[in-house]
Amino acid sequence: MNDYNFAYLDEQTKRMIRRALLKAVAIPGYQVPFASREMPMPYGWGTGGVQVTAACLTPEDVLKVIDQGADDTTNAVSIRKFFQRTAGVATTEHTGEATLIQTRHRIPETTLHEGQILVYQVPIPEPLRFLEPRETETRKMHALEDYGLMHVKLYEDIARHGVIATAYAYPVKVEGRYVMDPSPIPKFDNPKLSDSAALQLFGAGREQRIYALPPYTTVVSLDFEDYPFEPTKADHACALCGSAESYLDEVIMDDAGGRMFVCSDTDYCATRRAEQDKSSAKI
């Protein structure tokens, strides 16, 4: 396979993305503008994440791609195949074996370790965008550390619903400075952002922004003293592996209201079930 440059992008583009990534790492939580390229997939399919992954991949990497925690959904499969074809890298579904994980909207349940890179696909990188549509204004707000509007939004949640109803893309503050959108991960995953051993990179293709969390960076979910942040999940255990700790997907089973809750992280669930099968086989 030599029809494409290694990892699809040309070297000039990779240098531009790499420079943006280094500045993103040096200023945790700040959104670095970059000249996002057209990718051979539509916006909304992870073009930002794909470009970050392409700029970071080495031939020795082992790549894992997940979409909402699953390795076997359309988005994950197509991106994994894209890099198999254009970079020739090894791929895996096991979180622990991967050196680079591209994710859409989940952080794996298995704790990440040093030497791993987690690349997020980000639709709207600006946490203040739905409160203030003008880029010139949000840029000024970040410069002045003027995040009062975000707290008003969370307060209005409480006034209207009695709790902070924001369930995903829950805003965080990085190292006491920049308010950041963690991408639409469930707020259940927010605590895993902080002090992770892995390097976390965020790419927004359509919006042309890259940002980053270096390892061991303090990330705090915004909240109030009397309404502290609470990571939430469906109040069930996984119907397949029985885990009470993992984040669950609700699956509709029939048209009579039947439903089941299963782990959203397919690798975590499959690994647990394999271990259970092994131990029950011994008995």
Added chain:
Amino acid sequence: MDAISLQGGFAEAAPEAARAFRAVLNAMARPGTVEPVAGARPPAPLSMAAGVVLLTLADTTTPMHLAPSHDLPVVRDWITFHTGAPFVAAGRAVFALGDWAGLAPLDRFPIGTSEYPDRAATLIVEVAALAPATHRLTGPGILDAAQLRLPGGEAARLNAGRFPLGLDLILCCGDRLAGVPRTTKLEAL
């Protein structure tokens, strides 16, 4: 232009630049980590590591400032041939290359603006050694604390108190490099 300027680039640009970038990325993301790099054979006084950084990150869109220690025809020719980066005064530099004494005073370099803190220079500093450590490093990327040898005592005050603005350093020594992003807090040991 001497023939020496035409040599010493990456033999296989894509994979070698990819490996080099991962080393630089890891160095920046984990200050105090010393990363080996390979692939470039730049002319003296450029170190192999500085050559690798230039081949990996510099191109026609990155104005470059050379400190007197490195403002030599052979270095200019090598950088021009391999990267095409234009040479500029310190105030417009995206990258600056040189030894610590030659780069001073550091307030000449852009440190970004409050709205665009990323528009700050990256200093590629040639150092004689990365050990023994002279400073204790804390901050993002570091579990508890790390240690590193910095080229000068004044380096510790470099970015103090002006985050998110500041300069980012890549320290190059032979075939190894280390990163000191602006977030790193430095204390003399």
